[in-house]
Ligand code: NDP
């Protein structure tokens with residue numbers, strides 16, 4: 373088949389029915405009406421005609437099949453799966469940063485911070501036992517929330533938590549100034565950030581530096597005098613950020629009071645994982661920010677239009693940093 377404009381190839385693996393390659397094709401057919409959109413692999417297409425790829429967890433080596441690729445669009449925010457592909461073509465890699473995704477992640481973070489702050493695990497258990505036993509409820513201002521990662525997601529969640537009255541700190545790689553948030557950065561300021569934290573929210577990308585950062589040594593540095601009794605972990609970044617054996621041991625020995633987890637070392641979470649039934653774990657199936665797919669396809673189409681008109685791409689991943 374001959375095409376006038378460079379074709380867009382879709383390479384999507386995993387995900388829900390709404391994320392099926394066929395659904396992505398019909399969305400992109402809708403927003404790129406004058407461009408060929410193909411589901412790779414498609415032998416009726418010359419791979420040389422493909423200029424753009426829209427991908428989610430493509431298999432290592434799959435993208436190297438397109439010699440004239442100009443831009444890779446990751447259909448999510450995290451690019452760790454792509455960074456692991458040693459044959460990834462050396463073209464700009466764009467990730468998703470749209471308000472819909474950010475708003476949904478902020479909902480998740482606020483929901484889980486409030487759940488632990490308002491002692492919901494205890495209250496639901498009391499309800500099941502028909503036990504009228506209110507406990508002292510402290511104010512939001514008594515709780516320090518520490519957000520690891522102050523990027524598109526972390527900064528927004530931190531701002532909303534601040535407006536709810538929590539004391540909020542954030543930790544990032546580079547120095548930041550955000551109104552109302554105590555900003556820490558880099559290794560030298562990490563321990564001070566952890567020491568004041570009662571609820572730790574992790575919204576870091578997975579990179580060689582951050583792999584297994586959520587481990588016992590870190591949990592032991594969190595505020596031991598927390599009004600919550602023991603500090604709480606909320607991880608919606610990536611599963612490989614956490615040492616899962618350490619989380620379980622720390623929940624059992626009281627180093628951690630509870631954990632909300634959206635991401636896991638192995639996904640889907642295996643049925644025999646102790647997380648499923650642990651009384652101190654609130655788990656969700658990697659859906660903290662299940663973004664509106666129409667927003668994503670529009671975002672990609674707009675970027676292609678701007679790029680072909682000579683404009684700059686937005687949210688290009690820094691390959692050196694890995695995010
Ligand atoms: P950004 O790239 O906008 O922000 C990343 C933040 O992490 C930045 O503040 C960055 O610091 C900081 N950071 C990175 N490496 C380090 C490090 N070594 N030490 C300290 N800070 C570091 O990403 P987003 O906010 O858009 O997304 C974050 C992650 O959330 C994604 O990579 C993805 O894994 C996950 N995610 C999960 C979803 C879910 O449904 N569970 C949905 C969407 C995303 P600096 O600002 O200095 O660069």
Ligand code: OXD
Pocket residue numbers: 447448449450451468661
């Ligand atoms: C993402 C995700 O990275 O959903 O966008 O995990």
